[in-house]
Amino acid sequence: MVTSRVRWFVFAVCMCAALQVVYLSSKSSPAQVIPILLLVGVVLVTENLAFQLPIAGSVSLSFAAAFAAMLHSGPIAAVVVAIAASTNLSEIRSGKPLSIHLFNVGQLVLSIGLAGTAYLALGGRALVSGAVALSDIMLPATAAALTFYIANVILVSIGASLLMQRRFLQTVQSLGFFSFGSSLVVLALLGVLVAYLLSFQSWFGLLLLVLPFASARRTFRVYVELTEAYSSTVRSLVTAIEAKDPYTRGHSERVAKYAQAIAEHMGLSQSDVQVLERAALLHDVGKIGISLDTLVSPEELSEDEMRAIRRHPVLGADLVTDVDFLHDIVDVVRCHHERCDGGGYPDGILGEDIPLLARILAAADSFDAMTSDRAYRPGMPFDQAIGELRRVAGKQLDERVVASFVKVLSDDARVVRAS
Amino acid sequence: MPYLLSLILAGGVVVGWVLGHVERPPFDILYVLGLTLSFAIGRMLSIQLPQGDRVQVTLMVGVVGLMLRGADELLIAFLVACMIDVAYRYLQGGAHAARQGALDSIRSIAVIALMSFVQSYVNPASVRAPEGDGPLLSVLVVGAVFVAVDVLTLAVQQWLAGGAPIAEGIVLLLRPLGSVYMVHIAMAAVAIRVHPSLGSWGLGTALLLTLILQNSFNLYLRIRRGYAQTIEALAHAAELDRPDDTGHARRVADLAVSVGRQMGLTSDELEKVGYAALLHDIGRIGYEQPEADIEHPDRGAEIVAGIPFLEGVGPLIRHHRTAHEGDAPRGAMVVGVCCRYDRLRKTHGSRGALDILLADERGYGRTVVDVVARTVSIDGSRLVPPKSVS
Numbered sequence: 001m002v003t004s005r006v007r008w009f010v011f012a013v014c015m016c017a018a019l020q021v022v023y024l025s026s027k028s029s030p031a032q033v034i035p036i037l038l039l040v041g042v043v044l045v046t047e048n049l050a051f052q053l054p055i056a057g058s059v060s061l062s063f064a065a066a067f068a069a070m071l072h073s074g075p076i077a078a079v080v081v082a083i084a085a086s087t088n089l090s091e092i093r094s095g096k097p098l099s100i101h102l103f104n105v106g107q108l109v110l111s112i113g114l115a116g117t118a119y120l121a122l123g124g125r126a127l128v129s130g131a132v133a134l135s136d137i138m139l140p141a142t143a144a145a146l147t148f149y150i151a152n153v154i155l156v157s158i159g160a161s162l163l164m165q166r167r168f169l170q171t172v173q174s175l176g177f178f179s180f181g182s183s184l185v186v187l188a189l190l191g192v193l194v195a196y197l198l199s200f201q202s203w204f205g206l207l208l209l210v211l212p213f214a215s216a217r218r219t220f221r222v223y224v225e226l227t228e229a230y231s232s233t234v235r236s237l238v239t240a241i242e243a244k245d246p247y248t249r250g251h252s253e254r255v256a257k258y259a260q261a262i263a264e265h266m267g268l269s270q271s272d273v274q275v276l277e278r279a280a281l282l283h284d285v286g287k288i289g290i291s292l293d294t295l296v297s298p299e300e301l302s303e304d305e306m307r308a309i310r311r312h313p314v315l316g317a318d319l320v321t322d323v324d325f326l327h328d329i330v331d332v333v334r335c336h337h338e339r340c341d342g343g344g345y346p347d348g349i350l351g352e353d354i355p356l357l358a359r360i361l362a363a364a365d366s367f368d369a370m371t372s373d374r375a376y377r378p379g380m381p382f383d384q385a386i387g388e389l390r391r392v393a394g395k396q397l398d399e400r401v402v403a404s405f406v407k408v409l410s411d412d413a414r415v416v417r418a419s
Numbered sequence: 420m421p422y423l424l425s426l427i428l429a430g431g432v433v434v435g436w437v438l439g440h441v442e443r444p445p446f447d448i449l450y451v452l453g454l455t456l457s458f459a460i461g462r463m464l465s466i467q468l469p470q471g472d473r474v475q476v477t478l479m480v481g482v483v484g485l486m487l488r489g490a491d492e493l494l495i496a497f498l499v500a501c502m503i504d505v506a507y508r509y510l511q512g513g514a515h516a517a518r519q520g521a522l523d524s525i526r527s528i529a530v531i532a533l534m535s536f537v538q539s540y541v542n543p544a545s546v547r548a549p550e551g552d553g554p555l556l557s558v559l560v561v562g563a564v565f566v567a568v569d570v571l572t573l574a575v576q577q578w579l580a581g582g583a584p585i586a587e588g589i590v591l592l593l594r595p596l597g598s599v600y601m602v603h604i605a606m607a608a609v610a611i612r613v614h615p616s617l618g619s620w621g622l623g624t625a626l627l628l629t630l631i632l633q634n635s636f637n638l639y640l641r642i643r644r645g646y647a648q649t650i651e652a653l654a655h656a657a658e659l660d661r662p663d664d665t666g667h668a669r670r671v672a673d674l675a676v677s678v679g680r681q682m683g684l685t686s687d688e689l690e691k692v693g694y695a696a697l698l699h700d701i702g703r704i705g706y707e708q709p710e711a712d713i714e715h716p717d718r719g720a721e722i723v724a725g726i727p728f729l730e731g732v733g734p735l736i737r738h739h740r741t742a743h744e745g746d747a748p749r750g751a752m753v754v755g756v757c758c759r760y761d762r763l764r765k766t767h768g769s770r771g772a773l774d775i776l777l778a779d780e781r782g783y784g785r786t787v788v789d790v791v792a793r794t795v796s797i798d799g800s801r802l803v804p805p806k807s808v809s
Binding site: 133134138186189190192193196197200202203204205208209211212213215216219220222223225226227229230232233234236237238239240241243244246285288289315319320322323324325326 | 551552555598601602605606608609612613616617618620621624625627628629631632635636638639641642643644645646648649650651652653655656657659660662701702704705722723725726727728729
């Protein structure tokens, strides 16, 4: 929300940025036009999509261009590139409030400007000003990159926390310090290479440098798309397999939602939540081998039929063992019918020996089994099912997991509507 | 292995000649250490190909070393790096992994030794103090030759170990690795171009950027492999519903890809044919016969339609039984014929199945049957399985 506090902050940032630019222009030597135009061109083209570096984090390639401009032609050139970088046409057309656009330009210019000031202060010179040895500029360049990093993080955090009315420290944390920092180091190094190639006027060299990044960016984008589509791919195929038993349609999907909600409430890591989601989607694939008669039989099952059903966690685990990508879920699938008191199957392991994710999956699985209709009985109402969960906590299901689950079900209407 | 020994011998001859006739910079232990470290890191970040094998690419370091330093420094550094790598593999994966690593190390050492001949052509002065962009071109040429030698020796090694024929092996290597090689060559060129001003810092920076870019390709290959294995696992799961049919999808996929390859289908088409064959019966689940026979192609196509990774596979599944009725993609015909062959083989045996198909099919379908007949006769009813869909 754009409050008056936000507007004052944006105004302050832009004023500081303007002052910074004036200061820098008094210190700068005349620069060559062509390299600057080239960098501006590159930046305008690549700003359509922030280039996500594979180490993690999404840092715009523009920083490399601005850094290169600073090293090659001086801080004012860097500012020019920064202005070009922050003027994103599609963003402007998207109708966001003016303050946001001004903030984007202002904070980038200010951050780059401060970096340039640090560079000059520590004795850095532009490559165009003559023969400059690497040892002369190493310290100033490092200081400049560090200054940019700190200034950028602080400005964006203040801006974001004012805008979204969150606490400052929380915003800072969510930025992902380490990934942003490491991306910045890589981009700074790239900028150094670009600056030197520009000073040699090695256009072919620049092409050779840029091509791999363009190629990697395309590949990485496909990688991201494929990774994001992986869960839905598994969903589609699992849905097809679940079509065997009409009573369990959508079961894995619901269990996945419940399990994810519990895991998030318990504060597990993103990667654990993802493993759990996949395990939940695939936990019952092993049932495919069980005959439909057994699955939907309204009567009590025979010894053989029970044995067939008890095999499904092992069968499911065997099926996914061959997928390297899914090796984290194998144990979770295998143990999802184990009980804390050791009375579960297939191995009868106890309490803490059961992987935590499997314990969560067991709770989610039981709950959905209770609340959905089956051939042999209708589904239980939610409150009754929650009572059942409480009843078996400590025996069949893990107490902590049940406590989290009950809290999630009571508080979060979204999860309840998942059914 | 005689092949590797002959490579080493040839390499040794070349290196011996080069060291005797070509001027090189004085031996500097620091450079050796730097090269060793670079090689070692490069070798540890291996790339996993879709076929499953792991490949190590240290092209960038090799090219830079060839252009800037002596062959002696280079070989010593590489040897030490390989030993480190083999030790690391042993700790990670035991004797078998170490043995694989050792075999590949020997080949790689031979390649570098053979490549040292470029030092007789490269003018060290022009490289170390370039006036313009000339050295860039030299690096590109050297890099291209390096790739050619590397890929060729690897393809031959795989062929001798019972893999695909050499020409096909080269294509199977270049498809995933082409971009990675390109990155290595380009970054080697840049590293050498900036070397006079940036020295070892420039080399280190270029190496770091190379490895980061390589990692992005590696992640891409890894997820593709994840998809391929997942789809195969779930296709296998789908079959458990019909115990008499176990293995049918896998057999049809192997046969269809092999037949399709012989019929000149493109690699893209072959990949789609493979997935279509694996998943062609997925639409049967939940249906009883004979409804399943009629409905399952459409239902299978619908299921697959929602999966972007499997774009283009839906039509193949939809038309696999009715390919002769109109303008279905030719891959559908291949899948259909192979599926019928596998089913008929159970009741009528291989010869009987082929007879029935020859009587039934016309036109393109007939050609497919001929190819099937050729393929299965290689090894009776058991096929020599080609490498999986890559």
